[in-house]
Amino acid sequence: GQNIDQPTEMTATEGAIVQINCTYQTSGFNGLFWYQQHAGEAPTFLSYNVLDGLEEKGRFSSFLSRSKGYSYLLLKELQMKDSASYLCAVKDSNYQLIWGAGTKLIIKP
């Protein structure tokens, strides 16, 4: 079966750095997405990785290792508004998006 694993919940301090990991086992790979979802709202697109390496976009960076079936989302200079769930999703060989259940990130002052 296809599986996306992420921690259920993480806590970090305002101003700090946090890394959210995602491991996947899918039938094929055609890209990995990270989305941010605030409580009661829709997911918003953060990043897309299809090649190995680090993609940086402002305070957020995303890393991919296809050989390890692994990605992480790195958030720097955390702000209170970063409190949200972060969903990892992988596009499989059929171009279907397989979603993780999300990591709830709690930011404390």
Added chain:
Amino acid sequence: DAMVIQNPRYQVTQFGKPVTLSCSQTLNHNVMYWYQQKSSQAPKLLFHYYDKDFNNEADTPDNFQSRRPNTSFCFLDIRSPGLGDAAMYLCATSRAGDADTQYFGPGTRLTVL
């Protein structure tokens, strides 16, 4: 400017009373998706349209139907809502070939009484 619009944002219906949720987009994307998401769970794909081609997920109950009358609009019909259908319903769009990044509407939260 809203790009994927869902109406209503909140919908309350009674057990067994049909309900229709709507989605419209100004992105001119050729693919549209309907997801169901329950609290602290991953979004679950119900179906998607590639242009006019309808693709139903194997485990989507028959209780759920969809219509896409044109590129901009897509509807989700729940014929006989049960208590287990209470959830957030998310509409998303993508442009095939553009990494297929999906852009979501704000969602409709459905309550079944």
